[in-house]
Amino acid sequence: MINITFPDGAVRQYENGISALDIAKSISEGLARKILAANVNGQVWDATRPINEDASLNLLTWNDKDGKSTFWHSSAHLMAEAVEAVFPGVKFWVGPAIENGFYYDMDLGDTKMTEEDLAKLEKKMNELAKQNNVYTRKEISKPEAIQYFSNKKDEYKLDLLQGLHDGEITFYSQGNFTDLCRGPHIPGTGFIKAIKLTSIAGAYWKGDEKNKMLTRVYGITFPSQKELEEYLQMLEEAKKRDHRKLGKELGIYTMDDDVGQGLIMWLPNGTVIIEELEKLAKETENAGGYKRVVTPHIAKESMYLTSGHLPYYADSMYPPMEMDGEKYYLKSMNCPHHHKIFAAEPKSYRDLPYRIAEYGTVYRYEQSGELFGLMRVRCLHMNDAHIYCTKEQFNDEFRAVNDMYLKYFKIFGIDKYVMRLSLHSPEKLGIKYVNEPELWKETETMVRNVLTESNIPFVEVQDEAAFYGPKIDVQIYSAIGREFTLATNQVDFSQGRSFKLEYTDQTNKPETPLIIHRAPLGTHERFIGFLLEQYAGKFPVWLAPLQVKVLPISDKFLDYAKTVSQKLKNADIRTEVDDRQEKIGKKIRDTELMKVPYMLVVGEKEMNEDKVAVRRQGKGDIGVKGIEEFLNEIITEIKDRRAE
């Protein structure tokens, strides 16, 4: 007999070799029908795998993260079985569960899979699921495993086997499909009731673009049709707040073939938002002791050789313009120009920290396939700044920048983000990162300390640093789930030396400053894209391109509407009058759809009493007010940058 400890602490005795599924059955049949896998002594196991020792046990269902991923991983195997049936001779690479569903990478040889095939595969998967084939686990020796896949001429699985040790190799089979797999899997295919193969994509083998491109099929499955429908519904909702859709509907930005890919033109509405953001940045930076500078959009090749950017990023810079034998590049970062400003006048320790900020425009020739709405573009505007400081000052300065981020996030109501401490990767020193192991270590510790001292939760990720130093990145997700860096705060121990930047210290000796690169509002392109999605287009009043629309009931009240509008304009409120000969219902509808925060309905009553009937977007009629009263309220709301 063995002792099984349940999550609530209860201990029960069972026969040696009992499975989690049998234990579930002993509790209730209903429970057993929901068990997908089990957590046995901290490891996720097949529910059907015999337990041979005392163990803590947590039964996993669809409601558990591990239960879901087991379900999806098993779905990947089910899909592989269907693919093998429809595309004989296919070879598989790996097929993991992902955040939403699963994929399987495969080599189809010369055959091409198209979207029409997905329907066929879904049909086949449904058939196989209905057979409720059991997933069986089999331990196998390495030579046997190699034999099996050699017979199958499957070089991919043989490649995987190379990295595995004898004694840890298992096969899983269901129906006619056997795969090299660590597991675990759900008990049977019958659990999978709803299947949707979402897309076909290419994916480089082992994620390396020098390798062959495999075919990747993405899918998602559910234990009931209803859940699939809910998921699809949710995707539809997410699409409604996609910044590309809202950006068009609300007249925020446009692009044009004749201008070029990834080159954003900001329409008047979008420009208002940019200017409000920049105004906020200026106020904040003035208070933080920054000075503003302006630099050109181009610079000579020699500067980017000095900075070290060229060897790392030549491919993603626009090609140089050649004039009188000199090569000029469009700048793809502001840093070098700022360093030159630092170097323009001699600095002493008394001048530090030296903080300079610019509303900078940079150009990056991102690969065409990487472009994405406002999130990834080729011409970027950023609220950029560089801080030059001593090592002693670093902690305070870096922390002040971090605090600035948090202050901004509070203003914008941004709370769904992940702070990422982006570290270098020692294997790539001298390739992707400047070869200064000691300085990496030192600065990474400094940055980590700032985060720890500030009590900010963060994750550490290797191989995400800039080439010149570690950084803190703020990661966010777009409406459709893509991950982006919204803001970044970087340490640079390298460029100060490359540019021979110096200040005179207290003992009259030259010293190289540390540099902090920071862009808390990221690029305006990405930031506004993010805000569009965050607010679903309903900007807070201070950011709204149009803040108030005055809606006269009929032409008779047009003059009064214009008077009201003028009073608002005099107070710098962005306002317009809807002077169309339409019914008030139509005017309201159109203004609601344009997400204008305030509508002032004016008719006979309002005109006679010098008042306005206030309607708040999304909230409806909020009552009649005197013009002065409304004006005072909205001015305060704007001044406070109230989130709603």
Next chain:
RNA sequence: GCCACUUUAGCUCAGCUGGUAGAGCAACUGAUUUGUAAUCAGUAGGUCGUUGGUUCGAUUCCGACAAGUGGCUCCA
């Protein structure tokens, strides 16, 4: 850049197996003068992304290119 798909009026989308195109909204004109999410009628608007080819004939079939979409790679 790579894999797959898409591209029809300003926008959203119809258009069966090849015979040069339609709707709703928007725009314009007229009527209506309206009280909190769509007043009615009329008019105009497209060498069907560009470009080659097949064909008596191509929006429709094939190729190339461009842009877009979902991924991969990348993101100073």
